[in-house]
Amino acid sequence: MSKISPCLWFNGDAEEAAAFYVSLLPDSRIERVQRNITDSISGKVGTVLVVEFTLAGQGFMALNGGMKKEYTHAVSFKIDCADQAEVDRLWDALLANGGEAEQCGWLKDRYGVFWQIVPTALMTYIGGSDSAGAQRAMQALLGMVKLDIEDLRRAYEGKSAA
Template sequence: MSKVSPCLWFDGEAEEAANFYVSLLPDSRIEAVQANIIDGPAGKAGTVLFVDFTLAGQRFMALNGGMRMEYTHAVSFKIDCADQAEVDRLWDALLADGGAAEHCGWLRDRFGVSWQIVPTALWTYVYGADRGGAARAMQAMLAMVKLDIEGLRKAYEGKSAA
């Protein structure tokens, strides 16, 4: 187990968020749910204080901190996707119920957490040996909201996206 793990701050939604996140990726599970043992800023005794969970093999903690805290792009979670089907599935799931698409594969889920949904093929194109192709792929990526592997490939190869 890693000594370092992210702690996500919520206002009463920690268990809902953790359950949602673990439903998305293999090797994910709820490890423990801890209730408040006294009434306090984080909630009444008996309500969820934190959830310890594993997401794709990485440990996380979700904390009900007692007030809304806004997330920024200074911290986001990148999910490497094997193919376009995985990009599409995760993109749609994380946007469901109030998420917001942003740009270049970024989005915010309904809890306000920032995610980067990235096909592993992106690196083949933006770091490819053909520097002109890599530049075209980078320009194509910068114009995308959800990343599209076929569009990146066509840009790299100098083919029209149409």
């Protein structure tokens, strides 16, 4: 396990959020749930205080902090996707039940956490050796909400969208 892991702040739904996140990606699981042993700002005795979980091999902690705290774009979680089917599946799942789509493959899930759903092919196009193609792919990217690998490829190659 890594020496450094993100801690996500929740207001009573840390266990629900962790269970949702681990359902999305392979090599993910709930490691431990710690309950409050005394009444506190975090909750009553027996309610969930901390959930330690692994998400795609990376350790995380979810904390029920006792009050609502807003996330910002300053910290987001990027998921590298092998293909369009994975982009589509994760995009739809993270947007379900109140998430908000944003430009360039970013979204905010129903818990307020920011994610970047990015095809691994993206760097092939925006960082490719053809600088004009890379520029076209970047322009295509800037016009997208959910990223579309085929549209990025066509832009890089200088072909018009179908």
